[in-house]
Amino acid sequence: MEQCKEGGAAKHEIVISDTSGRPPVSKDSVVDLEFGDPTMYESFWKGMGDRGTITIPSWQTISYFSDATNLCWFLEPEFAQEIRRLHNLVGNAVTEDRRIIVGTGSSQLLQAAVYALSPSDAPEPISVVSAVPYYSSYEPLMNHLRSGLFRWAGDACTFKGDSYIELVCSPRNPDGFLSQAVLKSDGGKTIHDLAYYWPQYTPITGPADHDIMIFTFSKSIGHAGSRIGWALVKDTAVARKMVKFLEISTIGVSKVSQIRAATILKVVSDSYENPIPGNQDKVFAFGRHLLANRWKKLREIVEASGIFSLPEFPSETCKFTGETAEILPGFAWLKCEKEGIEDCASFLRSHKIIARGGRFFGAEPKFVRVSMLDRDETFDLFIERLSSIR
Amino acid sequence: MEQCKEGGAAKHEIVISDTSGRPPVSKDSVVDLEFGDPTMYESFWKGMGDRGTITIPSWQTISYFSDATNLCWFLEPEFAQEIRRLHNLVGNAVTEDRRIIVGTGSSQLLQAAVYALSPSDAPEPISVVSAVPYYSSYEPLMNHLRSGLFRWAGDACTFKGDSYIELVCSPRNPDGFLSQAVLKSDGGKTIHDLAYYWPQYTPITGPADHDIMIFTFSKSIGHAGSRIGWALVKDTAVARKMVKFLEISTIGVSKVSQIRAATILKVVSDSYENPIPGNQDKVFAFGRHLLANRWKKLREIVEASGIFSLPEFPSETCKFTGETAEILPGFAWLKCEKEGIEDCASFLRSHKIIARGGRFFGAEPKFVRVSMLDRDETFDLFIERLSSIR
Structure with missing residues (x-):
């Protein structure tokens, strides 16, 4: 038997x-x-144990589409809901009046955001900078395809010019310090990479409130293998261009991974909102x-x-x-x-x-x-x- | 209750x-x-019914790595095994002496392959061509970042020159015809997009045996939402460069989706290899x-x-x-x-x-x-x- x-x-x-x-x-x-x-x-x-286990029948998530009425048409609505819920619980980011864009990890979203902020009609690629020590993946991410839209220009602290995209990683990978944009110019844009802005790594000093904020399932609660990141984006036109990038490069993001991320973020929020005394x-x-x-x-x-x-x-x-x-x-x-x-x-x-x-x-x-x-x-x-x- | x-x-x-x-x-x-x-x-x-259902506990697939000893370190070994098994069953592609590279759908693999075949030291981007009517995504895929490595050059039939990458889609999207490379030059390379080379769409005339062959979970058995594609690659150096591309752009591919794809491909192969009479x-x-x-x-x-x-x-x-x-x-x-x-x-x-x-x-x-x-x-x-x- x-x-x-x-x-x-x-x-x-x-x-x-x-x-x-x-x-x-x-x-x-x-x-x-x-x-x-x-x-x-x-x-x-x-x-x-079995909390956070997913069971997905073979007939689910067959379509490319998650919600055709949403600007980010490949975003699973349940995942978006759990993202907002978790940020509200932790208090680490403002989610009101923000578009949520899902990506295949935060790397893809960084490219999408830089693509969205790059002028399409400039004679030269826009400079992408970040203060030293900067995350080691920024340079290859920006340079590997030798884009005519953007190019890596190194240390933000020594950058001269008015037109740039500054990547602000806070807490900073590699050194851990909370950091802010070092450049200030009307022609400059910033992207905030907040992969580590979670309470295990740093005191949460208040909800981050920037134009583009990028988070990842990988560092927030440890699930790197699912390749899921998300961006909170203020400007609808920028969000739309980011979606366009994700549409062209990978026609959206794994729905199976999104369902898993939704399920697991739900377990996390539940554990804080409906605590069981003594439970680890x-x-x-x-x-x-x-x-x-x-x-x-x-x-x-x-x-x-x-x-x-x-x-x-x-x-x-x-x-x-x-x-x-x-x-x-x-x-x-x-x-x-x-x-x-x-x-x-x-x-x-x-x-x-x-x-x-x-x-x-x-x-x-x-x-x-x-x-x-x-x-x-x-x-x-x-x-x-x-x-x-x- | x-x-x-x-x-x-x-x-x-x-x-x-x-x-x-x-x-x-x-x-x-x-x-x-x-x-x-x-x-x-x-x-x-x-x-x-429940055939093909996946159940994944929350503690699985946490790591970025699937098999650190494999060139494609983010490829789930079980998925690779089921890919080889299915191709052997259907007889639509040679898998011996081929590296398997997994991608977030076939779009990402097309970019990875073009990236891998593009010379890194050429003064001009290499021309990427395909015979008209060509798949409508090829142009935006090649041009959206204005790469200095490669650029879309349109119809392969009217292309003049010795240095190019020809995308061969067979059966062809959009018109369905089986097709072959139209250009022949020592300096030229080809990538075979075989998304539709499956027996529901076309008679299988023999195992395809090309340098780079790209398939997708989406069109083979209908699972678009999982965003999974795979490439069969003859040359190890090319495979290594493709992996590099996938590493930089998305740090690998959803493991949850790969497990699902493995499970579902297994159901497909099982249904043919161990048939139950009368079963649909x-x-x-x-x-x-x-x-x-x-x-x-x-x-x-x-x-x-x-x-x-x-x-x-x-x-x-x-x-x-x-x-x-x-x-x-x-x-x-x-x-x-x-x-x-x-x-x-x-x-x-x-x-x-x-x-x-x-x-x-x-x-x-x-x-x-x-x-x-x-x-x-x-x-x-x-x-x-x-x-x-x-």
């Missing part, structure tokens, strides 16, 4: 391994923390607790080493939790202070630690960015290996 | 409407057949039967009208079914033969039928492309309205 059951199940189900993706680490492994792969959230979601089901609290622990360990090792240093952050009141909270970035922006070592990434690589070197962020090679979001086993091995460096 | 059950379900489930997307048609509706939205497959998948569970047979019926109705109306004409196709033996089969395209390439009417799309619009005009395909405005893949109610209304035109 049991065999029949198993046979029947196997017939229609695809079995996905528990820890699909990167192989688990062993004592001798290279510790790869180059990417911000948010696998630390796996243990949280495992603890949630709050993802932001989980993230904050784990990151606080990791940052404590890392700061101890770094201090004891005498070789490295880390940024120091002020504490502020988080309006979401009501508590004083420090900044706990998803990345450690580690500086090698040891004399004679100019290239921190190479130095760490010789100790079998892979991190992304400062140059990718427009900064000195004395810096590296180390992901703080990996699985426990990887983080623990990183700490162990770092502590052995003399 | 029932209420409690419903309440419990509602707590964790997002309810998606049955016919999400475009509103159902009524007698007075505008009949919109501009897009190739493959909603005719909904009734097939409804008939499959074969998607290609379903598609062929329905399209044969629709094409018959359409040809009758067109013949009776004296106003329109349609392409005529030869019949051939389909190596998949072993039967003589005619071409039954997913689009009707309708020509208005009525004197004084130059713009068929405008003419049809005045009769509340929306179709895409010939100019979008590099052809005369006497032509329009009409989707044959919509829901029954839409197709029936189209036939009714077309038959009323005198």
